[in-house]
Amino acid sequence: MKISICQTVYGEDREPLHRRMVASAMAATLPPGWSLEWCLCRFDNEATPYLPDPQHIAYTAPPFSLGRGRNLSAIAAQGKVLAFIDADMLLPAGFWKAVCPIIERDPLALVCPKYERIMPDGSTVPGNGWGNLICRRALFDATTGYEMRTVWGGEDTAAIAALRKFGGQVYRVNVPGFLHQWHPKVGAWYDGAEVQP
Numbered sequence: 001m002k003i004s005i006c007q008t009v010y011g012e013d014r015e016p017l018h019r020r021m022v023a024s025a026m027a028a029t030l031p032p033g034w035s036l037e038w039c040l041c042r043f044d045n046e047a048t049p050y051l052p053d054p055q056h057i058a059y060t061a062p063p064f065s066l067g068r069g070r071n072l073s074a075i076a077a078q079g080k081v082l083a084f085i086d087a088d089m090l091l092p093a094g095f096w097k098a099v100c101p102i103i104e105r106d107p108l109a110l111v112c113p114k115y116e117r118i119m120p121d122g123s124t125v126p127g128n129g130w131g132n133l134i135c136r137r138a139l140f141d142a143t144t145g146y147e148m149r150t151v152w153g154g155e156d157t158a159a160i161a162a163l164r165k166f167g168g169q170v171y172r173v174n175v176p177g178f179l180h181q182w183h184p185k186v187g188a189w190y191d192g193a194e195v196q197p
Contacts (some may be wrong), residue, residue: 009042041072089115113134
């Protein structure tokens with residue numbers, strides 16, 4: 001089964017984070033019979049030479065909208081499974097082996113892996129977002145996709161709430177070593193209480 005990793009990237013400052021994310025995803029072991037492709041939406045004209053094949057890249061104009069970028073990357077996707085994974089995450093070696101059996105077993109699964117945030121001093125704290133989502137394409141296509149907000153936050157919980165209306169079942173999976181890379185950009189992540197979708 002093919003997994004389409006659907007991502008949105010904007011700005012040169014994110015490229016080092018995304019390079020590390022891509023390397024970690026490629027190093028993670030896929031179960032037999034599974035494969036990856038990359039579907040990327042950029043809000044700039046930058047190239048992405050480090051992205052492995054097969055790849056599909058869409059370019060669109062600002063203003064930045066995470067939801068719009070995710071929708072455009074999903075349109076380009078050819079896989080039966082969509083993996084909306086933030087461009088600043090790091091995947092552990094066992095990531096796909098933790099996620100794929102759930103997707104294979106339950107066509108209505110909405111897998112939202114738990115993660116930790118790397119802090120400036122190198123320590124980690126539990127993350128509280130729902131921005132990383134893996135689900136079947138058929139389920140995602142039953143909805144109108146992500147809300148196309150031009151501000152950070154909320155599009156993830158809104159999408160999951162919409163998917164649940166079509167029978168989606170949330171699996172909040174513990175995946176040790178699934179990490180959010182620290183970066184100093186203000187507004188890049190919300191550090192408040194967890195909001196349930």
